[in-house]
Amino acid sequence: MTLPRQLALDLPPLTSFSREDFLVSPSNEGAYAFIERWPDWPARRALLIGPTGSGKSHLAAIWSEAAKAVIMPAGLLGDEAVPELVARGAVVLEDAQAGIDETALFHLLNLVGEAGASLLITAHEAPDRWGLGLPDLISRLRAMTVLTIDTPDDDLFRMLLVKLFLDRQLVVDTSVVDFLVRRIERSFDAARQVVAVLDREGLSRGRRITRALAGELLKEVLAQPDESE
Structure with a gap:
């Protein structure tokens, strides 16, 4: 006799992005240590690079709490949002590789530098592989501090x-x-x-x-x- 299966509800897991729940190991300890150093960052701008699900959003949330940063999907960035983001003093742009307004990002990088604000950008790969076409933007991104999260040990x-x-x-x-x-x-x-x-x-x-x-x-x-x- 075959017993009927129970109905399995696809409920989302309870995920914590607290500092205490971040798992530190050799594959991410460099990125974690840099995040913890804020506001002592060179130029106060950093790129956080790592594979999908590697903990980039968790690290970004930890930094956002410390810096009181606003978090925005990079695909939503537009020129009209740049002044307000800079005025907030600290910004996280998530998943920049998925597509971003290059002109708006260029202006954001410039204004963040002028205002002494802080910026953290997350992506799966380095900017050279984003398919960007604006040379000045590529140059500024290459000059940023790069944090990497490797495949887990x-x-x-x-x-x-x-x-x-x-x-x-x-x-x-x-x-x-x-x-x-x-x-x-x-x-x-x-x-x-x-x-x-x-x-x-x-x-x-x-x-x-x-x-x-x-x-x-x-x-x-x-x-x-x-x-x-």
Whole structure:
């Protein structure tokens, strides 16, 4: 007899962007240390570069709280917003690589420098790979301090998985975490996807999240082989 699956509601996890919840490791400690140094920044402008889900928004939120900065998606930046942003004294532009008004960003960089304001820009890659066409803007971006967040090392990836499970109010055995560290893609996005699938499927199947369930789901749902040691 096949038991019906429970209805799994796709509720968002409780994610904290507090300073206390930021996981520091060799892959991000340089960027974290620089953020903590504010307002002692060269020219008070910095670029924060790292892969999707790497903690850029978390670091930006930590800095925003300290600097009382306004946070804006870079795609919403326009010339009309520049004076007001500069007047706020501190600005975060998120995800600049996704598309940005080059003229407005050029004016923002100039006015931030003149006013002694602070600016933090986040992106997946360095400005040379944004497809920019304004030479003066490219030159100013290249002159900014660049902070990088690298692919997570073993310790950070393990801590990240534990945090993602706890964000969903799930407690799993260390054997599950160790199994996932060895099996899944070493990226923040992959970790989020796997934890979300384990949460949803564990609930719908009425099963605890175990190493066995993780192995099944890697094969069934995530189409990854479960290679036994």
